[in-house]
Amino acid sequence: MAKSYIPLLIILGVTVLNAVGMAVASHILNPRRPTPQKAMPYESGMIPLGDTRHRFSIKFYMVAISFIVFDLETIFLVPWAVRVRELGWGPFVAVFFFVVVLAVGLVYEWKKGGLEWE
């Protein structure tokens, strides 16, 4: 029982090491040329201090929402793809419908001009 959790522990260890290693390595290795922009706390490209009621470009929102949609699509598709042979045709049709729905959303976004940057 407890044995089956060992791979999970290994993943956890690798993840932590990876994250810490990246942070430490870039701290040691990178050349340091600070500018005021670089010295600011990171806030997804926005200025982190000041009034909260200011306008920002709708593009942030468009990119974020497109990302979320396709991110979730992957999350739902991968478990299905892993077991596709055992599951058979019923789930295939269901997943196909799911992808079609997302494709319709993409067509809508495209036609509406949501993918145009300028």
Added chain:
Amino acid sequence: MLLDYSSSFHYVMALLPELVLTVWGMVVLIAGVSRKQREGPGQELGWLALAGLALAAVTNGWLYSGVSEAGTGAMIAVDRFRLFANWVFILGAGMAIVISLSYVARQRLQAGEYYSLILFAVVGMMFMGSARDLMMIFLGLELMSIGIYALAGFNRRDRRSAEAGLKYFLLGAFASGFLLFGIALVYGAAGSTNITAVAAAVQDGTTVAGLMIPGVALLATGFAFKVSAVPFHMWVPDVYEGAPTPVTAFMAASVKAAAFVAFLRVFMVGLDGLYEQWANILWWIAAVTMVAGNVIALVQSSVKRMLAYSSIAHGGYLLVAIVAANDTAASGLLFYLLVYTIMTIGAFAVVVTVGNQSEANARIEDYGGLGWRKPVLGVLMTVLLLSLAGFPGTAGFIAKYHLLLGAAESRLWYLIVILVLSTVVSYWYYLRVAWYMWMKEAPPGADSADPAITPFATRIVLVVSVAIIILAGIFPDAVLELAAGSAESLRGVAGGRQ
């Protein structure tokens, strides 16, 4: 045909109306962006959406006539209660779309999104009506609510519409949280989110009372928000007033109907064994909702706002049916929802017309002398108002009468008295509009503000709905039998408390 889910095809069958509308909503959406923006007002998209609703109604009828299910444990119920409710939602959406046709064109709203959002919201309502699983109810509720949030704020050139959208979104999301937490607690107490399984666990006494009671309270709070019961009604007047009028009609009728159908199924079937616990609380909510809704409606100067409070009051009447929780009350609720949908959207159709397909002329003074200037419109509005008030000879009276029958069967005498007295109060504000229409002078400059024309489609909706109201008010038997037959299927296995 018997659905036992032995083949995947049965799942498609059970969800046929929902699937039709989902696909149709996407078709309307794509059709909306495929056409050029300048290519006319987009009424053809409205007719396209109506065709989808008609197709869904037909498939729903096929399910009603020939399909039954094996057992009552499935996530999606295929019972007549659900299918009757589906018809009510489809009818409400159809009427809302018809009165939107000219409004959307005149306000230059984005037609494709508007009509497809209505269709998607109807899919959500259908899931709420059909769900035999608390998670499905939540999913349907969110699907419906997200569509309605967007619709409430749809007119982005209008500040009040934006305010309505934001207000509804923030408070609605908050209420969804209550509902979800309630579902989580009920799941913790009963070990399942399936309503049939919850009912069985409650019957056997295997639930954890410390989790169950707060869970039921939170469920009741979430539903009470969605049916806009007092004291969870604060958002209603502002949202109903700010939203585009056809959307307000849709919200007042169909959203409320969907919430009530799910409310009834969860409490009457799933939590039947806990009747003693929740009946008292809902008794008070029903009483306060009826009194407060009607009394505050008395002092409104805007017809749209008055109808918002009137819809709160009608929510109170419908809560009486849930407190009664017997078969008569359930069929009374279904019948009431049907009649309420017709008369509410009919009244809003008049508001849209008098407002000249915009948000103008909503004050009660603007209705002064309308009956003499526009006799047909005046007569139709008068009948609709009488029916909303519950005047004998209209369907509103029959519907209220059957709610009272259900309440009497459960011996809720005080609630009956409150219902009747608050109905008497409601006569004042409904008939005040009629009084302005027939007894008052037109406001200065009214001729220029007059509704130029009543669009042909709106005319048909008005005439048909008034005809149904009068017909069902005099010969209600056919519809009542349909509603009673539909409600019987609700308690297949639960059927416990008498």
